Amino acid sequence: MSSSPMPAVAISGVRKSYGPLQALRGIDFSIRQGEFFGLLGPNGAGKSTLISIIAGLVGADAGTVAVMGHDTVSDFRAARRKLGVVPQELVFDPFFKVRDMLRIQAGYYGCGKESWPWIDEMLERLDLADKAGSPMRALSGGMKRRVLVAQALVHKPPVVILDEPTAGVDVELRRTLWSFMTDLHRKGTTVVLTTHYLEEAQELCERIAILDHGQVQVIETTQQLLARHPFRFLRLKLAAGAVLPESLRALVSGEPNGSVELKLETARHPIASVLETLRLAGVAIEDVHTRDPDLEDIFVELTGGDDA
Amino acid sequence: MSPDQIGFQTLLKKEVMRFWSVLGQTVTAPVITALLYLLVFAQAMQGRASVYPGVSYTEFLLPGLIMMTVIQNAFANTSSSLIQSKVMGNLVFLQMAPLGPWEWFGAYVTAALVRTTLVAAAMLLVTIPFVQLPIREPLALLAMFLLSSASLAVLGLIAGIVSQKFDHIAAFTNFFITPLSFLSGVFYSVHALPAFWYQASHLNPFFYMIDGFRYGFFGQADVPLLQSLLWSLGFFLVASAVCLWMLMTGYKLKK
Ligand SMILES: Nc1ncnc2c1ncn2[C@@H]1O[C@H](COP(=O)(O)OP(=O)(O)OP(=O)(O)O)[C@@H](O)[C@H]1O
Numbered sequence: 219m220s221s222s223p224m225p226a227v228a229i230s231g232v233r234k235s236y237g238p239l240q241a242l243r244g245i246d247f248s249i250r251q252g253e254f255f256g257l258l259g260p261n262g263a264g265k266s267t268l269i270s271i272i273a274g275l276v277g278a279d280a281g282t283v284a285v286m287g288h289d290t291v292s293d294f295r296a297a298r299r300k301l302g303v304v305p306q307e308l309v310f311d312p313f314f315k316v317r318d319m320l321r322i323q324a325g326y327y328g329c330g331k332e333s334w335p336w337i338d339e340m341l342e343r344l345d346l347a348d349k350a351g352s353p354m355r356a357l358s359g360g361m362k363r364r365v366l367v368a369q370a371l372v373h374k375p376p377v378v379i380l381d382e383p384t385a386g387v388d389v390e391l392r393r394t395l396w397s398f399m400t401d402l403h404r405k406g407t408t409v410v411l412t413t414h415y416l417e418e419a420q421e422l423c424e425r426i427a428i429l430d431h432g433q434v435q436v437i438e439t440t441q442q443l444l445a446r447h448p449f450r451f452l453r454l455k456l457a458a459g460a461v462l463p464e465s466l467r468a469l470v471s472g473e474p475n476g477s478v479e480l481k482l483e484t485a486r487h488p489i490a491s492v493l494e495t496l497r498l499a500g501v502a503i504e505d506v507h508t509r510d511p512d513l514e515d516i517f518v519e520l521t522g523g524d525d526a
Numbered sequence: 527m528s529p530d531q532i533g534f535q536t537l538l539k540k541e542v543m544r545f546w547s548v549l550g551q552t553v554t555a556p557v558i559t560a561l562l563y564l565l566v567f568a569q570a571m572q573g574r575a576s577v578y579p580g581v582s583y584t585e586f587l588l589p590g591l592i593m594m595t596v597i598q599n600a601f602a603n604t605s606s607s608l609i610q611s612k613v614m615g616n617l618v619f620l621q622m623a624p625l626g627p628w629e630w631f632g633a634y635v636t637a638a639l640v641r642t643t644l645v646a647a648a649m650l651l652v653t654i655p656f657v658q659l660p661i662r663e664p665l666a667l668l669a670m671f672l673l674s675s676a677s678l679a680v681l682g683l684i685a686g687i688v689s690q691k692f693d694h695i696a697a698f699t700n701f702f703i704t705p706l707s708f709l710s711g712v713f714y715s716v717h718a719l720p721a722f723w724y725q726a727s728h729l730n731p732f733f734y735m736i737d738g739f740r741y742g743f744f745g746q747a748d749v750p751l752l753q754s755l756l757w758s759l760g761f762f763l764v765a766s767a768v769c770l771w772m773l774m775t776g777y778k779l780k781k
């Protein structure tokens with residue numbers, strides 16, 4: 219352990235209850251420096267609670283968190299200077315204009331005028347340049363979301379946590395945010411992302427932790443996670459009147475828009491043999507389509523079918 | 527300048543900008559209200575015997591009105607700022623920043639002092655045509671002004687910390703700050719009161735703030751200056767200890 223480099227975020231033994239509700243039941247994991255890390259889990263899993271504890275907004279009942287080696291309680295100033303958090307809620311200060319708000323936020327972190335060019339650069343990159351002089355209350359939801367992202371980055375923190383930055387955001391903005399996050403990551407920032415869009419996590423994250431009911435269910439690289447299940451999906455569009463042979467019924471995993479989807483275990487049910495069965499049974503098929511399992515399939519397996 | 531100092535200054539500047547952007551509400555309105563009191567009461571009480579020798583009723587009234595306004599505005603500044611940030615949710619930006627309890631305390635209280643200084647100065651200026659107050663004890667005046675402003679600013683912080691919505695602050699204001707600031711000898715000398723109320727006044731910290739402040743102008747008051755100073759200082763220290771304890775432990779702020 220001593221030879222491994224200092225983690226960007228080290229979480230150990232973190233517990234948190236709200237009355238009788240155990241929101242976090244002992245969380246232990248580390249996020250490596252430079253990682254693009256996904257924190258996934260169904261609604262109420264405890265993701266935002268964990269993020270709030272890392273950020274110092276919520277006190278843990280037990281356990282410790284360190285950001286870049288600094289304890290978030292005993293050495294909170296240093297820890298917070300290394301961290302930028304985009305909160306899940308769309309909060310803002312209606313009194314201030316966008317650019318002023320960002321400069322104030324930079325000031326809290328001890329950054330003076332030298333941070334102003336960076337603020338203007340972010341405004342540019344996030345398509346906010348023409349709103350720089352507008353008061354926060356006059357911005358649309360998507361624009362406020364972008365300001366939140368900029369606000370978390372004013373002090374150029376080495377670790378950035380984004381709690382559902384793409385929730386309720388249009389396609390174009392989502393792409394802007396993706397390229398922005400990817401860019402940050404490429405420049406060496408550790409990025410932690412929470413999202414309910416699993417394709418997004420699959421696309422962007424190198425490693426993923428799935429949280430459920432306040433516990434880490436699994437923490438693996440995205441590749442390992444996807445390789446977990448040696449499944450393939452076979453989607454068949456049967457000709458009108460055709461019926462699936464009895465022997466294949468047990469394999470049906472879904473019936474998306476008029477076709478049937480079979481979940482095949484690669485070892486036990488090779489696709490060729492399934493197609494052969496169909497041919498022998500004389501079932502007429504209009505279209506065939508195969509698909510690898512994606513994160514959503516794995517997520518559903520691990521969280522017992524809760525909604526992402 | 528160290529990063530911590532920049533952080534403190536930024537928070538102070540932000541708190542000043544907050545009331546500065548609505549000066550009409552935060553400074554002009556209280557000054558006009560106080561001016562109306564002055565005109566109405568001065569008119570109604572005309573011809574009454576003066577409270578202190580050589581001090582007219584209008585002269586007697588003005589320092590009390592100023593201090594009452596200062597008390598209410600110091601409390602309003604910190605409590606409303608905090609509750610607004612809480613209700614809007616933007617307090618998280620400050621809570622996630624690397625600022626400690628002392629910086630919060632110092633910045634919020636200093637910003638309130640800036641506001642009460644403006645309010646007090648504006649009241650003195652606009653009343654010059656009606657009343658010209660002497661300033662017999664400038665140091666006492668300054669000490670009483672600072673202690674009172676700071677005490678109420680701290681009390682406002684405490685109220686902001688324990689409250690979860692605007693109604694809670696309104697309750698503090700309506701049931702505590704306003705009655706105590708009215709029942710504190712602003713409009714009369716407590717010597718004119720029946721025995722019970724006379725005694726009760728001496729348990730009201732706002733009475734000492736007003737009395738000591740008046741001493742600064744006239745060099746005379748209902749109780750000795752030292753007594754007013756000690757009461758105000760004690761009030762400030764107790765309130766500050768409570769407030770700093772809340773900030774240090776994250777009371778009601780850290781869920
Ligand atoms: N302040 C609070 N008081 C009481 N319960 C809370 C509080 N904050 C969170 N909880 C509870 O803790 C649990 C975890 O909530 P949390 O917000 O961390 O979930 P989440 O994983 O972020 O969910 P989502 O995907 O919906 O954002 C939930 O059951 C929630 O009701």
Ligand SMILES: [Mg+2]
Nearest residue numbers: 265266267306
């Ligand atoms: Mg959440």
